[in-house]
Amino acid sequence: MEKRQQWDSRMIFIFAAIGSAAGLGNAWRFPYMAASNGGGAFLIPYFIALITAGIPLLILEFGIGHKFQAGAPTAFSKVKKGWEGLGWWSIGVSFVIVTYYAVIMAWVFDYLWYSLSLAWGDAPADFFLNNVLKLSEGPGHLGGFSIPVLIGLILAWLAVYWTIRDGVKSVGKVVKWTVPLPIIMLGILVIRGLTLPGAIDGINYYLNPDFSKLLDPKVWASAYGQVFFSLSVAFGVMIAYASYLPKKSDITNNAFITAFANCGISFMAGFAVFGTMGYMAAEKGASVAEVAGTGGIGLAFWVYPEAIRLLPFGSVVFALVFYIMLLTLGIDSFFSLVEGVVAGVSDKWGFGKKKTTIGVILVGFVISLIYATKGGLHWLDIVDRYVNNYGIIGVALFETIAIGWIYKSRKLREYVNPISEVHLGGWYDVLIKFIAPLALAGILVWNIVQEIIDVTQGNAYGGYPVWAIAVGGWLVAIVLIVGSIILGKSKSSYVMEEASEEVE
Structure with a gap:
């Protein structure tokens, strides 16, 4: 078995963790989440969610990754025999996300090229959907590949291989930039x-506060959901990254720095997005709400390009700045997800990191081809919704149960405090054992109830046929859970150097 690599410095680890946490959602999800959930008032539930659940979970993942010096599956097998499957569940969620995240990065690569000539012209939405994606009428019509997307996809996977080919050594060189x-x-x-x-x-x-929104449970659910989605917890990534830290590395302060840096990037993105949307509204003689769209893919590939087209000068320059920003935001999250999978597989079976990296990338590339077809956007939309709403939240919920109740959060505190600048007290036990799991369970129940209501009323998500929801949503979720259980019970190809640490 190879000697475990280590980060070159604390700064490089923090850069890598921030890079993983701060992804495309910071630019196209948070600003719209804030604007539609009370503006400036949304920051109150957001920061409460960050302090009571987001940071505690980040400390949890940094702590067990560092303590057990392993990726998520092996780390959880050492937390308690029989819990390895939880680690594989997080790895499975990461891998599914990787396969479609690659295609989003492919679009960004394409748009770097299109920015040179502002190729989208006067109709950015039509250009993206019909010229770039050549979008089919539904998930049942794949219709062959979109060549521009296929080329971008190859570039995206090559970029990831180049970044993580030498493990944390090459990652460290890249995240500096x-x-x-x-x-x-x-x-x-x-x-x-x-x-x-x-x-x-x-x-x-973006920020005009509507404090009446604080009485709406949906706003609080959105705040907790945004925090969980944006910190890269429950993906196995932070566990893997922390496992490469030297023995006496700080845990808690690193978690606070990572979390607040991620929040700052999200908040800053809102000014970039809505300042430009205000200009676009003024130019069109419309309200901001009418031109801003709803965020996500629409913001990146037709709303913002339209705003760039309307700029009085320097449109090409600002188009390039925008897509370089998206590329550098997204690529860190992309390769960190791959690294989390590689760490889990390599730790389990003792494979060399380079061979494991090539294997994971090749399998990921083959699966990602479905999203490069003309029907790919439909499948991406379905899979993304269900993996996010159920996979990530489910993993995070069971993580709090595993550490808070089975391993005991007290034991984690006793490990973390001697090596950390910020010491955890009994308050941490309350957050991990009660507040975080209750918030996660509440979001999970809320999502399930809303799903049932929509289905019974004949309002399937996105208007997609039920069979597509069943395949891209529920079947993927079931395969992830069953596959995780099977992998968790499988034998390693080498004898573990340390026995699993059992609950006292």
Whole structure:
């Protein structure tokens, strides 16, 4: 078995963790989440969710990764015999996300090229859906590959291989650039956006507080959901990254730095997005709400390109800045998810890291081809919704149960405190044993209830046929759980150096 690699410095680890946490959702999900859930008032439940659940879970994952010096499956097998499957569940969720995240990165690569000529012209939405994706009429019609997407997909996977080919050594060299660069790009976009006519209207739309929203349970559920989705917890990534830390590395302070840096990037992105949306509204003589869209893919590939087209000068430059920002934000999350899978597989069977990396990338590439077809966007939408709403939340819930109740959060505190600047007290036990699992269970129940209501009313998600929801949503979820149980019970090909640590 290879000697475990280590990060070159604490700074590189923090950069890698921030890079994993801060992804595309920071730019296209958080600003819209805030704007539609009370504006500035949304920051209250958001920061409460961050302190009571997000950071405690991040500390949990940093702690067990560092203590057991292993990826998620092996780490949980050492937490308690029989719990290895939880680690494989998180790895499975990561791998599914990797397969479609690759295609989103492919679109970004394509748009770097299109930015040189502003190829989307006067109809960005039509260009993206019909010229780039050549979108079919539904998930039942794959219709062959979109060549631009296929080319971008190959570039995306090659970029990931080049980044993680030598493990944390090559990752460390890359994150020195890919973490600060999107922040610089965001800064440029913020300054440009705020200096445009109408920008203040956009910022008001983003942050104008509506405190009445704080009485809506859905707003609180959205805040907790956003925190869980944006910190890269429950993916196995942070466990793997922490396992490469030297023996006496800080845990808690690293978690606080990672979490607050991630939040800062999200908050900053809102000014870049809505400052520009305010200008776009002024140019079109419309309200911000009418031009802003709903975030997500639409923001990145037709709303913002439309705003860039309307700029009085420098459109090509700002198009390149925007897509370089998206590329550098997204690529860190992309390769961190792959690294989490590689760490889990390598630890379990003792395979060499380079061979494991090549194997995971090849399998991921083959599966990702379905999303490069003309029907790919439909499948991406379905799989993304169900993996996020049920997979991530389910893993996080069981993590809090495993550490809070079975392993005992007290034992984690006793391990973390001697090596950390910020010491955990009994309050941490309350958060991990009660607050975080209750919040996660509440979100999970809420999602299930809403799903049942929608199905009984004939409102299947996205208007997709029931069979597509069953295959891309529920079948994927079931395969992940069953596969995780099977892998958790399978034997390693080598004898573990340390026995599993049992509950006292």
